Amino acid sequence: MERLKVFLEESDMPRQWYNIQADLPTPMKPPLHPGTGQPIKAEDLAPVFPMNLIEQEVSAQRWIDIPEPVLEKYFLYRPTPLQRAVNFEKLLDAPVKIYYKYEGASPPGSHKPNTSIPQAYYNKAFGIKRLATETGAGQWGSALSMACQMFGLECRVYMVRVSFDQKPYRRLMMATWGAECIPSPSDRTQAGRKILAEFPDSPGSLGIAISEAIEDAVGDPDARYSLGSVLNHVLLHQTIIGLEAKKQMDKIGIYPDVVLGCAGGGSNFAGISLPYVCDKIHGKQVQVVAAEPSSCPTLTRGPFAYDFGDTAMTTPLLPMHTLGHDFVPEPIHAGGLRYHGMAPIVSHLVEQKLVEARAFDQIETFTAGINWARTEGVIPAPETNHVIAAVVNEAKKAREEGKEKTILFCFSGHGLVDLAAYDAFLSGKLIPYALPEEEIQRALKSIAGFPKP
Numbered sequence: 001m002e003r004l005k006v007f008l009e010e011s012d013m014p015r016q017w018y019n020i021q022a023d024l025p026t027p028m029k030p031p032l033h034p035g036t037g038q039p040i041k042a043e044d045l046a047p048v049f050p051m052n053l054i055e056q057e058v059s060a061q062r063w064i065d066i067p068e069p070v071l072e073k074y075f076l077y078r079p080t081p082l083q084r085a086v087n088f089e090k091l092l093d094a095p096v097k098i099y100y101k102y103e104g105a106s107p108p109g110s111h112k113p114n115t116s117i118p119q120a121y122y123n124k125a126f127g128i129k130r131l132a133t134e135t136g137a138g139q140w141g142s143a144l145s146m147a148c149q150m151f152g153l154e155c156r157v158y159m160v161r162v163s164f165d166q167k168p169y170r171r172l173m174m175a176t177w178g179a180e181c182i183p184s185p186s187d188r189t190q191a192g193r194k195i196l197a198e199f200p201d202s203p204g205s206l207g208i209a210i211s212e213a214i215e216d217a218v219g220d221p222d223a224r225y226s227l228g229s230v231l232n233h234v235l236l237h238q239t240i241i242g243l244e245a246k247k248q249m250d251k252i253g254i255y256p257d258v259v260l261g262c263a264g265g266g267s268n269f270a271g272i273s274l275p276y277v278c279d280k281i282h283g284k285q286v287q288v289v290a291a292e293p294s295s296c297p298t299l300t301r302g303p304f305a306y307d308f309g310d311t312a313m314t315t316p317l318l319p320m321h322t323l324g325h326d327f328v329p330e331p332i333h334a335g336g337l338r339y340h341g342m343a344p345i346v347s348h349l350v351e352q353k354l355v356e357a358r359a360f361d362q363i364e365t366f367t368a369g370i371n372w373a374r375t376e377g378v379i380p381a382p383e384t385n386h387v388i389a390a391v392v393n394e395a396k397k398a399r400e401e402g403k404e405k406t407i408l409f410c411f412s413g414h415g416l417v418d419l420a421a422y423d424a425f426l427s428g429k430l431i432p433y434a435l436p437e438e439e440i441q442r443a444l445k446s447i448a449g450f451p452k453p
């Protein structure tokens, strides 16, 4: 019988994160100061992030040591298993072997603690007392709440209103881990009040919640802001996923033909794929695919442009694929994929043709997720359903081409706290939705006149 699970000993868990900046054939464009149009300096970011994380953000060092206190917390759930999805393979009836890295094994149920733990650690080490953040689906908010509790920090989470209403259990997880969770837009910040004055029923968006959390953090010298995706240091921390997966695949003597992840801000996708993109840069044949929602098609339909990371235009201008900073996506159930922008690293790799992107409709993704649950057992998070839809698509291609393929993907989280979304799907309330072109053109007006990367 073929191996269904590959485990790593704790002693074999990687002790360093991988920084792709060291291997990029073409360097990335720098983030710009919106006032001067010049590349931002470390000190510009100091009111927002602690200096030890800013150093990681701009580092070009290939390997960065994981501090001992972070390793100790990682050991609560890492190394995560690499699993083979034989039952799903049978259902697909295609010449594919499907392996997945199960990040749902963490306490909050997703990949997010891979960065919330180091972020809480570095802030604590820098003398910070409180973190403010945003959350979409609530996965990030719960992961940061847990990590803050572990390192003795207070935590305040601005949660996108539509998810706050749809996902009461995530809020309760945050409360259990000792954090304060506020629906966004809120009346706590100027950014929130401005949106509420114009759109009292705003469902919120990650861009708005980010503005609120940044404003909150910079107004308190003992607080800093923490972001759950997009930034270089976040993607760096997530590389533990791909580094472990490589060791596990080495153990059984296989190498994937295709590596996939779903992409909201780009962190779990980058986590599984960057170590393979490194191989690809050095000549290895491997296809790397990011899966996103057709209702928020940042990589597949948004231009590569300089744009703000948030709606209130408080962040530096980031070179990224974007739908425009005032884009408010439809309230689809994959709250974690409702972001107007994309990690600059992932955007750059798409521009460099090292990474491909595909978009999937929510009906397609839930169909894939339900088929997964009925064959493999685990109920995936709605975000994860996007990568499963992409795997189905790869399997279909392999069948049509009559080619055998080994597929590796990041199973970013389980959906046990997202059952309301499954209820909506199973009772026929979800409808197919692709973003109309006029909507994209309207949203992109907000970046007309910005510098071009």
Ligand SMILES: Cc1ncc(COP(=O)(O)O)c(C=O)c1O
Pocket: 110, 111, 136, 137, 138, 139, 140, 228, 229, 230, 262, 263, 264, 265, 266, 267, 268, 269, 335, 336, 337, 381, 383, 384, 412, 413, 414
């Ligand atoms: C389970 C899960 N997968 C994926 C994502 C998307 O985020 P990212 O692209 O940063 O991995 C989220 C975000 O909340 C999530 O909760």
